Amino acid sequence: MIIVxxxxxxxxxxxxxxxxxxxxxxxxxxxxxxxxxxxxxxxxLIIAVVTTLVxxxxxxxxxxxxxxxxxxxxxxxxxxxxxxxxxxxxxRNFAWITILGKNGVINNFLMQxxxxxxxxxxxxxxxxxxxxxxxxxxxxxxxxxxxxxGQLNFEVEEAASVIGARPMVVFFKVILPQLSVxxxxxxxxxxVGSLTAYTTPQLLGGNKNMVLATLLQQQSITLGDWTxxxxxxxxxTVIAILVMTIMNYGTKLLDRRNTK
Amino acid sequence: MANIEIxxxxxxxxxxxxxxxxxxxxxxxxxxxxxxxxSGCGKxxxxxxxxxxxxxxxxxxxxxxxxxxxxxxYKRNFGMVFQSYALFPHMTxxxxxxxxxxxxxxxxxxxxxxxxxxxxxxxxxxxxxxxxSELSGxxxxxxxxxxxxxxxxxxxxxxxxxxxxxxxxxxxxREEIHRLQQKLKMTTIFxxxxxxxxxxxxDRVALMNKGQIEQLDTPQNIYKNPKTEFVARFIGYDNxxxxxxxxxxxxxxxxxxxxxxxxxxxxxxxxxxxxxxxxGKVISKNFLGNYYQYIVETExxxxxxxxxEDQSSTNxxxxxxxxxxxxxxxxxx
Numbered sequence: 001m002i003i004v005x006x007x008x009x010x011x012x013x014x015x016x017x018x019x020x021x022x023x024x025x026x027x028x029x030x031x032x033x034x035x036x037x038x039x040x041x042x043x044x045l046i047i048a049v050v051t052t053l054v055x056x057x058x059x060x061x062x063x064x065x066x067x068x069x070x071x072x073x074x075x076x077x078x079x080x081x082x083x084x085x086x087x088x089x090x091x092r093n094f095a096w097i098t099i100l101g102k103n104g105v106i107n108n109f110l111m112q113x114x115x116x117x118x119x120x121x122x123x124x125x126x127x128x129x130x131x132x133x134x135x136x137x138x139x140x141x142x143x144x145x146x147x148x149x150g151q152l153n154f155e156v157e158e159a160a161s162v163i164g165a166r167p168m169v170v171f172f173k174v175i176l177p178q179l180s181v182x183x184x185x186x187x188x189x190x191x192v193g194s195l196t197a198y199t200t201p202q203l204l205g206g207n208k209n210m211v212l213a214t215l216l217q218q219q220s221i222t223l224g225d226w227t228x229x230x231x232x233x234x235x236x237t238v239i240a241i242l243v244m245t246i247m248n249y250g251t252k253l254l255d256r257r258n259t260k
Numbered sequence: 261m262a263n264i265e266i267x268x269x270x271x272x273x274x275x276x277x278x279x280x281x282x283x284x285x286x287x288x289x290x291x292x293x294x295x296x297x298x299s300g301c302g303k304x305x306x307x308x309x310x311x312x313x314x315x316x317x318x319x320x321x322x323x324x325x326x327x328x329x330x331x332x333x334y335k336r337n338f339g340m341v342f343q344s345y346a347l348f349p350h351m352t353x354x355x356x357x358x359x360x361x362x363x364x365x366x367x368x369x370x371x372x373x374x375x376x377x378x379x380x381x382x383x384x385x386x387x388x389x390x391x392x393s394e395l396s397g398x399x400x401x402x403x404x405x406x407x408x409x410x411x412x413x414x415x416x417x418x419x420x421x422x423x424x425x426x427x428x429x430x431x432x433x434r435e436e437i438h439r440l441q442q443k444l445k446m447t448t449i450f451x452x453x454x455x456x457x458x459x460x461x462x463d464r465v466a467l468m469n470k471g472q473i474e475q476l477d478t479p480q481n482i483y484k485n486p487k488t489e490f491v492a493r494f495i496g497y498d499n500x501x502x503x504x505x506x507x508x509x510x511x512x513x514x515x516x517x518x519x520x521x522x523x524x525x526x527x528x529x530x531x532x533x534x535x536x537x538x539x540g541k542v543i544s545k546n547f548l549g550n551y552y553q554y555i556v557e558t559e560x561x562x563x564x565x566x567x568x569e570d571q572s573s574t575n576x577x578x579x580x581x582x583x584x585x586x587x588x589x590x591x592x593x
Contacts, residue, residue: 155346158313159404161333162340163360163411173359177350 013237016230031231037215041235044195044211047126051133051194052187058134059141059186060179066142067149078146082139089136093203096132097123100204124206132200137193141186148182180254188247192240212236262324262414262447263289264310269319271305271471279305281471282319290445292438294458297468298494303451304419306468310449311417312336323414334363339408343420345400347392353403354379354388360411375410381440382406398429402436409440416441416448422457434461455495459483467491487591489521497523497588498564505560506587511536514584521590524582526553526566534581542576556580 017027031037066077084092099105100122107119122128152175160174161167194200198213205211210218212232220229264287271280279302287293295303308314310321312333321328328336348356357378361371379385382402392400401421408416418437422430438461441448452458458465459479466476467490475487486492489500501522506513512535531554540558547570554565554572558580565580572578 153344153346155342155344156348159340159342159346159407160348160359162311162313162336162338162417163407163413164334164337164363165359166334166363169363174348180350 013230013233016227017234027227027231028235031228031235040210040212040215041239043126043209044213045239047129047133047201047211048191048194050130051137052191054130054134055138055141055190056183056187058138059145060183062138063142063145063149066146067152078143081142084135085139089199090203092136093132093200096128096135096204100128100131123204124209126205126209128204129201129209129211132204133194133197136197136200137190140189140193144186144189145179145182148179148185152178181251184247184251184254188244188251191243191247195240195243196236212239263287264415264447264449265320265322265325266306266310267320267322269306269309269316269321271302271309271314271317278471280309283472285466285473285476287447287449288463289447291463292441292448292450292461294450294452294462294465295468296452296455296458296465296494298453301468302471303453303468307417307419307449307451310415311338311340337411337413338415338417339411339413340417341401341404341408341419341421343423345392345397345404345424347400347403347407349392352389352391353384353395356392356403357388357407357410360407364411374412378406378410381443382409382436397425398433401425401433405437405440409444409446414447416446418448418450418452420452421450422452422454430457437461467494469494485588486523489523489590492523492588492590496525498526499524499529501560501582501587503589506536509536509538511582511587512584513587513589517589519589520592522587523590524586524588526564527551528583528586529563529565530581530583531565531567531571531578532581533579535584536582536587538580538582540578540580542572542574542578545572545574 062081066074066081069077097104101107102119102121102123104123106122107116110116111119156178157170157174160170165173196213197211198217201209201211202214202217205214212235216229216232216236219225219232264285266283266285266287269280269283270278272278283302283306295306297303305314309316312328312331316329323336348359351359354375357375358371361374366374376385379388382405384399384402384406387395387399387403392403395403401424405421421437422433425433434457437448437450440446441461450458450462459482462479464476465479465482467474467482469490475482475491477485482491483495486495486497492500501524503517503520503522506522538558538560540556540563542554543557543562544555546553546555548566551566551568552570554567556563556565556578563580
């Protein structure tokens with residue numbers, strides 16, 4: 001039953017690309033031939049990569065800090081960290097619109113300080129999509145890193161520094177390698193999540209800055225072109241599966257190194 | 261290689277709770293000195309201050325005459341072995357051992373040679389390509405020791421290195437530590453709460469209580485002549501007798517007693533009458549393998565008496581003898 005319910009929608013997604021007059025590959029070829037579509041793919045990937053890197057670099061110090069807190073504070077901070085996930089996507093993004101918009105908090109602030117004369121275009125750019133995505137996915141990254149930090153034995157770091165490792169060496173040669181599995185797990189979740197996210201790019205990116213998920217929506221709901229929509233869906237799924245497979249393989253390699 | 265002079269070392273985490281209280285201690289070059297004490301006595305804090313893992317608040321530590329207070333931990337050239345082994349889980353045994361060597365400006369060949377040498381003398385050569393998770397606890401602690409020794413440290417610090425091992429391995433490992441320490445003649449500080457393992461291998465023992473050293477002496481002297489009540493209790497003197505009471509009973513002593521308290525080991529009290537007698541009633545008898553232990557109620561409290569032969573039974577009224585040469589005088593505190 002579950003399998004049927006899982007497989008049916010996927011088949012439904014693939015099927016339209018096989019039917020019709022055109023040979024099915026041609027539909028994909030024409031999709032990839034369009035420069036507009038290629039731009040959308042590139043933008044989607046860039047946003048996903050940047051979001052992953054930013055959450056990773058913000059998440060590492062935060063997770064480190066949380067992991068050193070006492071038991072009681074750890075719980076409190078963990079709930080605060082998870083808060084963005086608990087809010088409604090539309091509310092969350094409208095909050096960012098009021099912050100980043102032409103008359104938003106940031107522009108007003110900078111104008112009043114006379115740092116800028118004209119409002120900056122922050123909203124409806126790739127930047128605003130990244131900001132919204134980072135806000136959405138940072139909790140996921142932090143959570144998977146915190147559990148990774150939790151498994152560290154602080155005596156291992158001390159052992160390294162006693163026999164001559166400076167703090168930087170301790171971080172890069174001792175702490176970071178032990179976190180690799182957590183970093184990869186978090187990155188997979190964030191990357192795939194931001195690859196397929198729809199609400200955030202729709203609301204913060206506008207119609208100019210389309211990503212695969214918003215393109216998919218436009219093709220299907222707005223234009224009613226279900227065949228093209230299916231092509232987009234398949235491309236999106238394939239990219240997601242590809243990335244996940246590569247990263248999973250990486251995790252396995254690291255895991256094997258740790259527990260051979 | 262190095263002697264250590266610790267002068268007036270104090271440390272507190274909270275304002276009026278001192279972990280270390282003006283502690284001074286000299287460790288001779290090439291000596292194996294144990295710091296023995298119950299948990300919370302400050303022994304681990306002292307080791308961490310020496311290692312540089314925590315900064316010195318007050319007092320000085322000199323190594324070979326040089327004040328090391330301002331020297332960061334990674335420049336002190338010490339070796340340290342932790343209770344949890346603390347091996348680098350993502351590195352092979354060989355990489356664990358070369359880690360410290362690579363932090364020093366040595367060429368590749370020298371590093372490899374030094375690592376292979378230390379693997380050889382610790383008997384780990386056949387494990388060098390394994391990961392720490394594939395090793396038993398005893399093997400892991402051996403690697404941890406090898407890693408500490410590989411950098412040829414001026415001082416070796418051991419923080420309860422045997423506590424996580426089972427009884428048989430503990431003896432084996434402590435012999436190994438002793439053998440390597442003798443071979444390399446390395447100044448070594450061994451922190452432990454286990455009197456047996458510390459007596460077995462130490463040149464001298466510093467017995468600590470509440471951030472201060474109660475007694476610093478050879479294992480034999482600590483065992484035979486505890487100076488204070490705390491030391492006596494810690495190393496198994498369970499019976500305490502006030503001098504005033506003993507004098508009122510005309511007990512005899514082998515020398516003049518100036519302190520207020522006397523102590524005697526359970527195995528030195530005899531059943532039967534002799535020079536210093538006391539009546540008592542056996543309230544329980546326990547067979548403990550190589551001896552019998554009687555819990556005896558007397559007018560000066562409950563005493564423990566150990567004998568090798570079964571000499572009495574529960575509820576029996578007995579006379580105890582306290583031979584004068586076994587009565588040890590304690591200092592007033």
